[in-house]
Amino acid sequence: MTADALAGLVPLSIPSPHDGVWDLGPIPIRGYALAIVLGIIVAVWMSERRWVARGGRAGEMQDLALWAVPFGLVGGRLYHVITDHDLYFGEGRSAWAALYVWRGGLGVWGAIALGAVGAIIAARRRGMRLWPVLDAIAPTCLLAQGIGRWGNWFNQELFGRPTSLPWGLEIDPDKRPPGYEQYATFHPTFLYEFIWDVIMYFVVVRLDRRFNLGGGRVLALYVMTYCFGRGMIELLRIDTVELHDVLGLRWSDWMSIILFVAAAAYFAWATYRGRGHREESVYVDGRTPQDAEAA
Known part of the structure; x- marks a missing residue:
């Protein structure tokens, strides 16, 4: 096979959808929403298996x-609006647009924080111990976040710097940020994060099984792996956000650093203090699986 023929078989770029919305009669179906919903479904399904x-x-x-998802969506939107408020408030802006979640814009840190609050409330109401609940859910958040990133592909947003690599992402001229109009392909940061999140899911689950982790150490591993990958990928992005530059780093970079350090410190402390072993019962009253089924 000649070099020209081989080159024809290798994609020189990744195309982007020119329209991420499809009309099903009077109902618009949005690719961004589909990615978020699919990520949630997969995470709940895998959390169920891990919990059992x-x-x-x-x-x-x-x-x-039923508690965690609505809380997470509200938290994700609040975080986005707060850190990027110039898109919604000020001259020529409409504050009502802050409610248009289907157009994109969910901050992952806000979604995690309020989603965890919703899960904690529901767990307490059902007599479920906090650490086992969070340790069961945590790795599946990687899957939800990775799948949800495909929403950025549908919306042609949050991509990285220009690149001529074979997997460069094609971006329509009207979606390119100021100063980058002459470039056609950019780093597909959504794809990088998807690949990283899926790989780290299997890594965290493997470590959980291998070392019989408990006491919140699985949650800490999730935070560390996600923050490390997210921090590296953030360095490629060129989109502008409020709080964009704090001492030379994006706000999301600082969040990744702070949360990584906090999670690593907790993991080390729990391990040293002997508080990271798998719990004998996942219920406050010490019920066994057989007792739970009979309840």
Whole structure:
């Protein structure tokens, strides 16, 4: 096979959808929303399996999702609006647009924080111990976040610096930020994060099984792996946000650094103090799986 023929088989760029919305009669179907919903479904399904494997009752993770998902969506939107408020407030802006979640814009840190609050509330109502719940859910958040990143592909947003690599992402001229109009392909940061998140999911789950982790150490591993990858990928991005530059780093970079250090410190402390072993019961009252099924 000649070099020219081989080159024809290798994609020289990744195309982007020119329109991430499809009309199903009077109902618009948005690619961004589909990615978020699919990520949530996969995360809830895998959380359910992990919860049952740890000694919980089937169906309880779905009940927790009824609290965690709405809280997470609200938190994600609030974080985005706060850190990028110039898009919604000020001259020529419409504050009502802050409610248009379907157009994109969910801050992952806000989604994690309020989503965890919703899960904690639901867990306490059902007598489920906090650490086992969070340790069961945490790795599946990597899957939800990775799948959800495909929403950025549909919206042609949050891509990286210009690149001529074969997997460069094609961006329409009207979606390119000021100063980059002459470039056609950019780093597909959504794809980088998807690949990283999926790989780290299997890494965290493997470590969990290998060392029988508990006491919040699985949660700490999730935070560390996600923050490390997110911090590296953030260095490629060129989109502008409020709080863009704090001492030379983006706000999201600082969040990644702070949370990574906090998670690493907790993991080390829990390990040293002997508080990171797998719990014998995932319920406050010490119920066994058999007791839970009979309840």
